[in-house]
Amino acid sequence: MTSSKDTSPIRTLLNSDDTKRKKALFSFDKSNTNEEVLFKFNLWGRHFFPQYYKSKDAPFHKEIDLGNLEAYRGDIDQFVDIAFRGAAKTARTKLFLAFAICNDLDHHRRYIRCLSAELDNAKQSVTDIYNMLVQPRIVAMYPEILKATISKREETMGSFTTSTGIKMLAKQVGVDQRGNIMEDAKADFDWYDDFETKITLFSAMKSKNIWDNMEEARTGLAQGGASVYTCN
Numbered sequence: 001m002t003s004s005k006d007t008s009p010i011r012t013l014l015n016s017d018d019t020k021r022k023k024a025l026f027s028f029d030k031s032n033t034n035e036e037v038l039f040k041f042n043l044w045g046r047h048f049f050p051q052y053y054k055s056k057d058a059p060f061h062k063e064i065d066l067g068n069l070e071a072y073r074g075d076i077d078q079f080v081d082i083a084f085r086g087a088a089k090t091a092r093t094k095l096f097l098a099f100a101i102c103n104d105l106d107h108h109r110r111y112i113r114c115l116s117a118e119l120d121n122a123k124q125s126v127t128d129i130y131n132m133l134v135q136p137r138i139v140a141m142y143p144e145i146l147k148a149t150i151s152k153r154e155e156t157m158g159s160f161t162t163s164t165g166i167k168m169l170a171k172q173v174g175v176d177q178r179g180n181i182m183e184d185a186k187a188d189f190d191w192y193d194d195f196e197t198k199i200t201l202f203s204a205m206k207s208k209n210i211w212d213n214m215e216e217a218r219t220g221l222a223q224g225g226a227s228v229y230t231c232n
Contacts, residue, residue, distance in 0.1 A: 010025070010043070013025060014043075014047055019140070019141055022141065023141055023142075025040065025043065026040050026043065026044045026099075026102070026103045027040075027103045027104075027105055028040055028103055028104060028105065029104070029105040029106045030073075030106055030108075034066065034069055034070065034073070034075075037069055038062075038065050038066065038069060040099075040103065041065060041069070041095075041096060041099050042065070044099050044102075044103065045095045045099065048132075048135065048137055048138060049095060049132070049135075052088070052091055052092075052095060058087075060083065060087070061088065061092065064081055064083070064087075064088075064089055064092050064093075065092060065096065067079035067081060067228070068081075068092070068093055068096045068228060069096070071189070071226040071227070071228050072096070072100055072108065072109060072189065072226070073108060074108070074224045074226060076226065077225070077226045077227070078218075078226065078227050078228075078229070079226070079227075079228045079229070080229045080231070081093070081228065081229060081230045081231070082231055082232070083230075083232070084232060085232055089230045090125075090193055090230055093191060093193070093228065093230055094125060094128050094129050094132070095132075097112060097129055097168075097191070098129050098132040098133060101129075101133065101145065101162060101164075101166050101168075102133070102138065102141075102142050102145065107164060107165060107166060109166070109188050109189040110165055110166055110167065110188060111166075111167045111169075111186065111187040111188050111189070111222070112166070112167070112168045112169070112187070112188075112189045112190075112191065113168075113169050113170075113171050113187050113189070113190045113191070113217075114126050114129075114168065114169070114170050114171070114191050114193065115170075115171045115172070115173050115190060115191065115192045115193075115195060115214075115217070116170075116172065116173060116192070116193055116194045116195060117172070117173050117194055117195050117210070118172070118194070119158075119170065119171075119172040121193070121194050122158070122170035122171055122172060122193075123157050123158045123170040125170065125191075125193060126157070126158060126159060126160070126168050126169070126170045127157055129168060130155075130160050130168075133145055133146060133162075134146065144163055144164060145162045145163060145164060146160075146162060146163060147163045148163075157170075158170040169187075173192065173195045173210055173213060173214060186220065186221060186222035186225070187217075187220075187221055187222065187225065188221060188222040188224065188225040188226075189221075189225060189226055189227075189228075190217055190218070190221065190225070190226075190227040190228070191227075191228045191230070192214065192227065192228065192229045192230070192231075193230045193231075194230075194231075195210060195214065195229070195231065214227075
């Protein structure tokens with residue numbers, strides 16, 4: 001017996017080869033409400049990356065998704081996402097940023113930085129998002145994101161620039177954040193993840209230095225910029 005869920009219009013569309021209509025289902029712009037965008041995000045994530053949804057969502061996952069979206073859209077300028085290890089806060093933030101790069105018709109954020117205490121961790125976040133964008137099903141639906149262009153684009157372990165003009169860069173917390181300019185534009189969205197270590201937590205001086213550096217980065221964002229902090 002086929003359930004009503006299996007024959008719903010959305011399920012039928014997702015199972016079809018109608019790329020144009022499916023792309024329209026996921027895309028958004030400033031005219032969409034937050035509720036509509038989050039519905040699209042959850043459809044998109046489950047359709048392309050079901051491996052991230054092996055467990056049932058917890059109630060706080062809605063808060064994580066909404067906070068990320070509100071910061072992305074500029075409704076708030078800071079979102080502090082404090083949750084226990086295993087709460088999927090990092091995974092959902094990666095998914096959300098990949099979703100926004102693919103589906104935001106306004107390209108509201110054009111220079112995104114991922115910052116961690118260890119540069120390798122920040123590079124891994126950037127690499128994970130890049131790997132989402134080069135996943136075959138994503139490339140098939142969004143060939144414009146990383147298509148070849150006349151101008152030289154950056155694609156390394158620590159940064160990449162899409163053909164649609166979105167730059168993502170890995171940075172280390174604790175080093176000078178000034179001077180990161182892309183085509184005369186300042187960074188407009190910072191994501192801090194794992195920005196403290198066991199070593200820094202036992203040193204008030206090192207923690208203070210991290211705080212000062214993060215504050216310098218925050219005040220140096222482009223007008224309307226926002227920061228997301230994922231931490232335990």
